[in-house]
Structure formats: structure tokens, C-alpha cells
Amino acid sequence: MPKEDYIETIPVGPLGIISLKGCSNLGSTVEDYIVDWRNGRNNEHTSTLAFSGYQRESYHVDVKCPRFGSGEAKCTITSTVRGLDLYILVDVSNYSITYNMNGYVNHMSPDDHYQDLKRVIQACAGKAHRITVIMPFLYEGRQHKRAGRESLDCAVALQELIHMGVDSIITFDAHDPRVQNAIPLNNFDTIMPTYQFIKGILKNVPDIKMNADNMMIISPDEGAMNRAVYFAGVLGVDVGMFYKRRDYATVVNGKNPIVAHEYLGRKLDGKDVIIVDDMISSGESMLDVANELKKRNAGRIFVASTFGLFTDGLDKFDKAYEDGLIHKVITTNLVYQTPELLSRPYYISADMSKYVALIIDKLNHDSSISELLSPTERIKKILKKYNQI
Numbered sequence: 001m002p003k004e005d006y007i008e009t010i011p012v013g014p015l016g017i018i019s020l021k022g023c024s025n026l027g028s029t030v031e032d033y034i035v036d037w038r039n040g041r042n043n044e045h046t047s048t049l050a051f052s053g054y055q056r057e058s059y060h061v062d063v064k065c066p067r068f069g070s071g072e073a074k075c076t077i078t079s080t081v082r083g084l085d086l087y088i089l090v091d092v093s094n095y096s097i098t099y100n101m102n103g104y105v106n107h108m109s110p111d112d113h114y115q116d117l118k119r120v121i122q123a124c125a126g127k128a129h130r131i132t133v134i135m136p137f138l139y140e141g142r143q144h145k146r147a148g149r150e151s152l153d154c155a156v157a158l159q160e161l162i163h164m165g166v167d168s169i170i171t172f173d174a175h176d177p178r179v180q181n182a183i184p185l186n187n188f189d190t191i192m193p194t195y196q197f198i199k200g201i202l203k204n205v206p207d208i209k210m211n212a213d214n215m216m217i218i219s220p221d222e223g224a225m226n227r228a229v230y231f232a233g234v235l236g237v238d239v240g241m242f243y244k245r246r247d248y249a250t251v252v253n254g255k256n257p258i259v260a261h262e263y264l265g266r267k268l269d270g271k272d273v274i275i276v277d278d279m280i281s282s283g284e285s286m287l288d289v290a291n292e293l294k295k296r297n298a299g300r301i302f303v304a305s306t307f308g309l310f311t312d313g314l315d316k317f318d319k320a321y322e323d324g325l326i327h328k329v330i331t332t333n334l335v336y337q338t339p340e341l342l343s344r345p346y347y348i349s350a351d352m353s354k355y356v357a358l359i360i361d362k363l364n365h366d367s368s369i370s371e372l373l374s375p376t377e378r379i380k381k382i383l384k385k386y387n388q389i
Contacts, residue, residue, distance in 0.1 A: 013129040014053035016084035022094030033357035071101035075119035094336040136334035155182035173306035196350035240265025279307040300327035
């Protein structure tokens with residue numbers, strides 16, 4: 001049970017949790033944590049009117065988003081949401097959910113998930129006391145800035161949600177957190193899973209030594225440098241970076257191909273290395289960086305990424321593991337994980353469900369989550385627990 005100095009404050013309203021189709025497993029685990037915590041509390045105020053509905057066996061609000069044969073859809077909420085402090089969880093990257101359209105089986109795209117999210121908000125129709133959207137993988141987060149005549153999908157999506165009545169948006173490791181400038185007067189939080197990465201590696205690699213003599217943190221490109229600097233700062237280790245030199249005269253599959261990875265940093269000299277980034281898409285960039293690190297005498301290579309999408313499958317990572325190129329790959333359970341991924345010997349799943357539950361529990365009490373946004377003290381405690389300090 002977490003430190004509970006915040007439960008003396010009155011909840012904003014009765015808690016309600018909606019987990020959309022692609023996020024049902026995470027939502028169920030999150031709810032179990034909150035039910036367990038709240039039913040174990042013997043606070044003198046829990047029996048008062050202000051805490052009405054505080055201790056329940058379930059905070060789940062059932063929603064259905066059926067589709068017609070044409071592929072169109074609607075949302076129906078089967079219980080009341082009036083006055084609830086509502087939290088909607090959505091995984092826009094979950095392609096495993098399917099629906100029928102004109103006799104064909106379609107896999108849900110990020111656009112489909114986003115439309116279902118808007119349908120849920122519409123179905124609430126202003127009845128909920130407050131609506132918070134928890135969208136771990138930010139919809140169109142990579143389409144956040146304009147180069148030429150391009151759409152600004154992420155910024156427009158954020159503005160659209162706010163205009164529909166959403167009070168707060170919580171995401172994890174946004175590709176570029178500056179996208180919050182699209183909604184400067186509303187709450188937008190991006191949370192880093194650094195603590196869970198460190199905890200996962202310490203639990204699964206007993207002989208790891210997280211100190212300046214034995215480890216380095218590597219940013220695979222300039223965009224991930226902020227993540228790497230924080231990671232290195234809390235561990236007290238050095239940081240290195242790769243610069244992606246691209247061929248801007250050529251476009252392949254909508255992007256400029258990488259010509260070479262240029263390394264900026266100190267010598268590795270057999271040190272263990274953690275490559276830190278926000279997502280593994282196809283994985284080519286990560287494996288190219290790992291190859292370059294091995295050429296520079298790196299020791300074991302760990303790949304830590306918030307979102308493991310693996311859009312080209314796992315074959316490349318299987319071969320990299322067999323060849324001794326990578327030692328472990330760690331990603332979170334904030335997005336869909338295939339059974340094949342979970343069965344891989346090199347894979348570590350960083351469980352974020354307790355963290356999400358703590359965020360919801362604290363926000364329902366209108367309490368600060370600053371310690372969750374920057375978990376430096378938590379990281380120091382777990383490093384001390386595993387004798388890394």
C-alpha cells in the first residue's frame with residue numbers, strides 16, 4: 001500500500017473508471033489495486049457523506065461501442081455517470097481488437113480507438129463531474145510539428161478533447177512534451193517510467209552494477225537526450241549520444257533514410273549500456289545503435305523503451321539476442337503486448353498498473369502527483385535496497 005498522507009482530503013467526487021476495449025487488462029489491474037487500497041483504509045471520514053461511495057467492490061463503468069455492418073459505431077454507457085470523477089483509459093496502439101466491415105475483418109487503428117474515445121465522452125454528455133483521459137501512448141504523438149504543408153494531428157486532437165469537456169490529459173513519455181503548448185490553459189502531464197525500468201533491470205539482472213565505472217546511458221538520437229540525461233543523472237553515470245545522419249534528398253516509406261550513426265561520448269571500455277528511447281517501432285534504429293556500440297567495445301546492451309510496438313515483428317530482435325548483440329529488452333505494459341513477446345527470454349515487462357492506480361487514487365483526492373512525475377526519491381530507495389548506492 002502506498003504512502004497515504006493524501007487521504008485526509010475530500011474526494012473530488014465518486015470515482016469511476018472506464019477502460020476502453022484495447023485497455024481492459026490494464027484497467028482491470030488498476031481497479032483491483034484501488035479497490036484493495038480503499039477497502040483496507042479505516043479512515044474516520046470514510047463513513048461521512050463527503051466519502052459516499054468511496055469504498056466499493058468495483059469502480060468500473062461499463063461501456064459498449066458496437067459497430068454496424070458498414071463499420072460505423074456508437075457508444076452506450078449502461079450505468080449512471082452523473083457526478084462521477086471519471087477516468088477513461090485508452091490504448092490507441094492496440095491492433096489486436098478487430099471488427100467486421102462489409103464482410104471483412106478489420107483491425108482497429110489508432111484512428112478507430114480515438115474515435116471510440118470521443119464517443120465515450122459524447123455519451124457522458126456533460127453528466128460527469130470531471131473527466132480525465134489517461135492515454136499512455138499519445139495519439140499521433142509523432143505528428144506534432146509542421147515541416148512544409150503537413151497536418152498537426154496531435155495538437156488538434158488535444159484541442160478537440162478539451163473542447164469536448166475533458167479536464168485533464170495524462171500520458172506517458174510523450175514523443176515531444178512541447179505539444180502541450182496546443183492547450184496551454186489545461187492540464188497535461190507526461191510521466192516517465194524511469195523508476196519501473198530501473199526496478200525491472202535490478203530484479204532480472206542480479207549482477208548488474210549501476211555506477212559510473214560499470215555503466216553508461218546512451219541516447220539513440222538527439223530527440224531522446226532529455227530522457228537519457230535524467231536516467232543518467234539519477235544513477236550518477238555518464239551519458240553518450242548518437243546523431244542520426246540522414247539522406248534528406250531521399251524519402252523511403254515517408255521518412256529520410258539514415259546514412260550513419262555518429263557517436264558522441266566517452267569510451268565504453270566494456271561497460272554495460274542502457275539505450276533509452278520512448279518507443280520501439282520497427283526496431284531498426286535501436287539495433288543499428290546496438291551494432292555501433294558493440295563496435296566500440298560495449299559490454300552488455302540493454303534496450304529500455306516505454307512503448308514496445310514491434311511493428312515488423314520480433315525476428316530481428318530474436319536474431320540480435322542469439323548473436324549476443326542485445327542482452328535484455330524492457331518495455332512497459334502500457335500498450336498491447338503479444339503473447340510471443342512475453343514469452344521471449346530476453347524480454348522484461350515493466351508493470352505500470354500500480355503506478356497508474358496511484359495516479360488515479362491521488363487525483364481523485366485532488367492531491368499532488370509531482371513525486372510521480374519526478375520519482376527521484378523512489379529511485380534512490382530502490383537503488384539502496386539493491387545495494388547500488
